[in-house]
Amino acid sequence: MSIGSLAQTPYHKPTLVIGIVVEGLNDDYISHLQECFVDGGFKRLTKDGVSIGNVDFGPGLDPVAATAIIYTGASPNVTGIPAATIYDATLRKGRHSLLDPQEIGNFTNETYSPKSIAVSTISDEIRLDAQGIGSVHSLSSDSHKSIIMAGHAANSAFWINDTNGQWATTTYYKDVPTPIAGRNYNAPIAERLDTMTWAPLLPIDLYPDIPEYRRKFTFRYTFPKKEVDRYLQYKATPLANTEITDMACDYITTMSLGRHGAIDMLNIAYTVTPYAYANESDTRMETMDAYVRLDRDLALLFNTIDRNVGAENALIFLAATPPPMTGKRDDEKWGVPSGQFSPKRAVSLLNMYLMALHGNGEWVSGYHEGQFFLNAKTIKEKSLDVASVRAEAADFLGRMSGISNVFTIDDIISNRAGENASALKRNTSIKHSGDVIISVTPGWEITNDDTRTNNTVVREGYVPTPFFVMWPGVKPQRIETPVDARTIAPTISRLLRIRSPNAASAPALRL
Secondary structure (H helix, E strand, O other), X not given: OOOHHHOOOOOOOOOEEEEEEXXXXXXXXXXXXXXXXXXXXXXXXXXXXXXXXXXXXXXXXXXXXXHHHHHXXXXXXXXXXXXXXXXXOOOOEEEEOOEOOOOOEEOOOOOEOHHHXXXXXXXXXXXXXXXXXXXXXXXXXXXXHHHHHHOOOOOEXXXXXXXXXXXXXXXXXXXXXXXXXXXXXXXXXXXHHHHOEEOOOOOHHHOOOOOHHHHHOOOOXXXXXXXXXXXXXXXXXXXXXXXXXXXXXXXXXXXXXXXXXXXXXXXXXXXXXXXXXXXXXXXXXXXXXXXXXXXXXHHHXXXXXXXXXXXXXXXXXXXXXXXXXXXXXXXXXHOOOOEEEOXXXXXXXXHHHHXXXXXXXXXXXXXXXXXXXXXXXXXXXXXXXXXXXXXXXXXXXXXXXXXXXXXXXHHHHOOOOOOXXXXXXXXXXXXXXXXXXXEEOOOEEEOOOOOOOOOEXXXXXXXXXXXXXXOOOOOOEXXXXXXXXXXXXXXXHHHHOOOOOOOOOOOOOOO
């Protein structure tokens, strides 16, 4: 029975909620690849549910911060999660935004927890609604997303470890579901990865609009033991999405999710972001194949839900997050304008400039992800006004090649930063922000001193990020008007008839 055929049944609460977040999902690609999809995946979402073509997250967000918006209904200035990594003034470098040294890693030496999430989430409210009778779990290849989706009150949150391929977690969460233990001990990714290959799933002619040279030279990726970053490379492929789907299906079938007399929730995160380890700068074929494979993963997941819980008892939502706006450098022979921006050199030049103005000292303590952090101690010792020094630094950086925009944190707080100043202010966590924030010119390459991390080329572009929800209580429809991302959490809460997360101030959509 399809969800659409149940739209007129009397209301009852679902017994299972499936929350899905897909990094980089583009609504245009979904439309473009309809002929490549099976009936039970994206086609079912669009036919049997509400589909929104474009969710607006505002400027300057990475996928982790966007995931936090989806689950809390609040922006980074409230959630305290501005990005995957934040600058640590003590370490003078970036660190995991959910780092918690008080916790211990399970199947990993990573020490994370949700304590940095300053507000409640949908997952928290589901657990609180039934006073813990229902259970909440999350699965992802990424630790940030798994923990954010799980929230503070969940039973478990697991991710694929970067260095050993194990399904890992933090001891903050108390449950280690049987499917996890079974996979880690009996069929670990480390023992299977040598045999895995990512190549086109479909015949090449079925992928639309592929340039002729890519049809002759397709792609084939393997993950040999000699490759230091083999797990990172694997996690960025649709093969990891399939691993996550298989685990999710095991949760549903073996843990009786949706059959506990209260709402259970399973959160899942996928990625279809252009493959960062691709052999070519043109990754259209890899991206299309990722969509095709994800479509089949969704069909398997939905079918598992139907067989074990019933479509009439499951509310499913799928939200996209914007992809990182970076890519690979085009071959210089094409003459596309470009350059290299070195953060290390910029820090050095800015420090020398401020020394010339105010005397010797360490004026710049660090740089992280487009943010310059000034040395508050030096400024105080010189009895200078910090806002004035920020303005001087911004004026100097604004004249530097490769920098297209520059704002001080004072500009952002005062709504003087850019064309969408109020949205940028919402998306800035003052606690974690640098003193001066820059944008690197599109087409320029940002050099990275970390030899394990590739240089990235800045790109800008509009990516329509879709949202879907399937539930018998909502009438299938298509909404083209852009929708504020902060409405997702209260909308799902309204459909479940539970409290919204405590910082979700935007009104719910009337679906």
